[in-house]
Amino acid sequence: MSDTPATPRRRGAARTEELLRVTLDLAAEAGYAGLSIEAVGRRAGVGKHTIYRRWPSKAALLLDALSHVWTRDLDYRDTGDVRRDLREQFLRSGFALSSPPIGPIYRAVIAEAQADSVLRATLHERFLATVEQSTLDRITRAQHTGELTADANLEFAAEVLCGTLYYRSLLSTRPIDEAAIDGLLDMFMAAYGTTDQGLSGH
Amino acid sequence: MSDTPATPRRRGAARTEELLRVTLDLAAEAGYAGLSIEAVGRRAGVGKHTIYRRWPSKAALLLDALSHVWTRDLDYRDTGDVRRDLREQFLRSGFALSSPPIGPIYRAVIAEAQADSVLRATLHERFLATVEQSTLDRITRAQHTGELTADANLEFAAEVLCGTLYYRSLLSTRPIDEAAIDGLLDMFMAAYGTTDQGLSGH
Numbered sequence: 001m002s003d004t005p006a007t008p009r010r011r012g013a014a015r016t017e018e019l020l021r022v023t024l025d026l027a028a029e030a031g032y033a034g035l036s037i038e039a040v041g042r043r044a045g046v047g048k049h050t051i052y053r054r055w056p057s058k059a060a061l062l063l064d065a066l067s068h069v070w071t072r073d074l075d076y077r078d079t080g081d082v083r084r085d086l087r088e089q090f091l092r093s094g095f096a097l098s099s100p101p102i103g104p105i106y107r108a109v110i111a112e113a114q115a116d117s118v119l120r121a122t123l124h125e126r127f128l129a130t131v132e133q134s135t136l137d138r139i140t141r142a143q144h145t146g147e148l149t150a151d152a153n154l155e156f157a158a159e160v161l162c163g164t165l166y167y168r169s170l171l172s173t174r175p176i177d178e179a180a181i182d183g184l185l186d187m188f189m190a191a192y193g194t195t196d197q198g199l200s201g202h
Numbered sequence: 203m204s205d206t207p208a209t210p211r212r213r214g215a216a217r218t219e220e221l222l223r224v225t226l227d228l229a230a231e232a233g234y235a236g237l238s239i240e241a242v243g244r245r246a247g248v249g250k251h252t253i254y255r256r257w258p259s260k261a262a263l264l265l266d267a268l269s270h271v272w273t274r275d276l277d278y279r280d281t282g283d284v285r286r287d288l289r290e291q292f293l294r295s296g297f298a299l300s301s302p303p304i305g306p307i308y309r310a311v312i313a314e315a316q317a318d319s320v321l322r323a324t325l326h327e328r329f330l331a332t333v334e335q336s337t338l339d340r341i342t343r344a345q346h347t348g349e350l351t352a353d354a355n356l357e358f359a360a361e362v363l364c365g366t367l368y369y370r371s372l373l374s375t376r377p378i379d380e381a382a383i384d385g386l387l388d389m390f391m392a393a394y395g396t397t398d399q400g401l402s403g404h
Contacts, residue, residue: 114313156385167365183358
């Protein structure tokens with residue numbers, strides 16, 4: 001940042017990490033409605049204007065905090081078996097989406113975004129675009145190694161993969177369980193897998 | 203109903219239709235938060251206990267009202283070309299989801315359901331299960347006529363089809379446009395279509 005040219009990058013990163021941790025702690029304690037940038041600033045010992053310089057709203061701050069935790073915990077492995085790596089990650093994501101404290105907080109942001117298209121755009125840009133991109137990266141690698149067909153439009157496939165799990169989580173009371181994930185992966189591999197397993201292996 | 207054995211069924215159906223219409227009108231005027239079973243009863247000239255006998259909550263009433271409109275307006279055609287019929291229906295559903303007054307009312311129910319698992323179950327049972335079933339019926343017919351492979355697990359495919367459109371509608375500001383629908387249908391037909399078109403036709 002131009003106003004703190006002498007601050008070592010590592011110290012800035014540590015301060016950001018502390019701020020995001022405090023944000024998640026407060027959200028877990030007070031819920032989304034009870035969260036405020038002022039309260040985060042007080043607990044972290046940072047002026048609220050400093051926070052506002054970087055995050056325009058508490059939603060943006062919270063989404064970065066969620067993203068910070070989830071991109072660390074929930075990144076895709078690359079074992080060379082795309083179906084296995086997607087499956088493992090979807091099981092973890094499904095668990096995270098449905099487990100307190102993060103699950104309910106995230107759900108509250110999604111709820112609020114339904115009446116607020118700016119927040120909906122923020123939600124997508126600050127969080128879901130990252131999730132989709134990480135999925136796209138993993139399946140693109142599988143395309144390069146020949147596990148997926150060369151002409152498949154994977155950008156949209158990444159959205160289908162993420163979207164189906166969110167649908168089940170947000171719009172039903174059915175769990176994101178192994179059967180659901182296997183059903184989704186059956187369809188994905190039947191569409192774009194280069195072996196026969198996707199067409200018959202379920 | 204046991205308390206009105208002499209009422210002709212047609213009159214009962216007309217009264218139900220009137221009640222559901224009044225529910226949608228009121229929701230469009232006052233929003234989800236301003237809707238109440240008392241207000242619906244007053245405008246329709248029906249006692250609130252009569253309404254509560256059939257609908258346990260305003261959410262259940264509103265979901266039946268939405269379902270009544272949408273299953274009439276948005277049922278799948280059967281032209282013998284499953285991709286074409288799905289595409290036409292998804293375009294209409296995408297428009298309905300994003301258009302006032304129904305779109306925002308429905309979105310408000312979805313938002314409220316995020317903090318209320320009973321409402322989420324009601325939402326799925328009273329509305330989305332119908333949408334998924336109608337999709338499943340259409341693609342099952344296509345399986346019977348040989349347009350889709352005989353061994354495909356279509357039950358889960360119906361959820362993937364519905365879920366992807368909802369994800370885009372609820373969690374981004376991207377429209378449910380022709381490109382999105384074609385991307386989804388490319389994947390669906392590549393997975394389960396019996397001709398080669400799905401594998402290369404995009």
